[in-house]
Amino acid sequence: MPVNVFSRQPDRKSFLIYAVLLFVIEVLIARFVPSGFIRGFVGDVLVVMLLFCMARALVPVVNVKGEPINRLLHTPWLALAVLLFAFAIEFGQYWGLVDKLGLGGNRLARIVIGSHFDPLDLLAYFVGYLILMGLYWKRN
Template identity: 40%
Template sequence: MKFLRFHKGFFAVMLVLFVIEVLIALYVRDQLIRPFLGNVIVVWFVYYFIRSFKIIKPIYIAIFTLLFSFAVEMGQYFKLIEILGLQEYKWARIVIGTSFSWWDMLCYFVGFLLLFVFDKHLRKNH
């Protein structure tokens, strides 16, 4: 049974989402897009990254993505970046994050729900 494959379409979606995330991180300094939409999009980014390589039911990938997002946020709550000694590295602060927020958790959940709107494979019963 095959578990890995490369899907160019999902990878292309993931690359577009990555570029959007980078542009938001570099150039957007507002109170809506950066803190909220960026967190919604990151769920999609992780989902399509995994879909690019793994042959698993989309619902399992979506659930994993949501739980992974929650775990990263909980790592922020428990100051994981300091525990790992990475607080001096900008890349680590960006990837891991530095501050817990219930709003971020809500954004991850909204991103998870919106996957059902955008990814028709999640709506299929297979």
Template identity: 40%
Template sequence: MLKFNSTYFRLFSLIFTIEVLIALYVHDNFVRPYLGDVLVVILIYCFIKSFLKLKVIPTAIFVLLFAFTVEFLQYLNVVEKLGLQNSKIARTVIGTSFCWEDILSYIAGIFVVILVELFFRKK
């Protein structure tokens, strides 16, 4: 089950770099809020697959449920309840506001993961 996969790790590293660049330099109404959320579930998926040899669908579902949980914690204002409202890192990683569009972005990201995995499995 535990097995390093350099391809997934390279993808994780690339997407992580893109996410950091988006967080630092993009302040628009599409890329940062929507594309960033699509990419974040792909990022988490690639990170998990970098170290664990797991099946695609269960891993994708786990990542989606994890993303939903984080979004639900935003709904509960967990950053403020934990006293982390002044932490830029906590506010960025956990987020501060629930949004249904984020849920749709996470679903879109997992859909991309599954499509790409199916495409490369057929080759």
């Protein structure tokens, strides 16, 4: 069965493709875009969408019979969980999570978890969440 990336009911393979594409875009932004609006804001908007697509690719929302598994994993709830996760990471930056975990000297940990709090990041995460919800409501 071919993967229909642009279907109205995308499957897990479609979300994996979305996640890979968003990851490539994030890497390109981090590598080639100087600090500013695109890198500082758009990158954070996209990271919420990336995390959502990764979760949808990894976690099935229906069982083998096609019946829903758990309402928590449906799009609106999963998107909210991703938003709350992003907020938690950002507040972890405020409280110095990387250093408290003993990973202050680890460059990868400082990149992935982050090392400084920025309230605009919270707004960017929320915008990413709103885009996910807009796509969900448009689809339905």
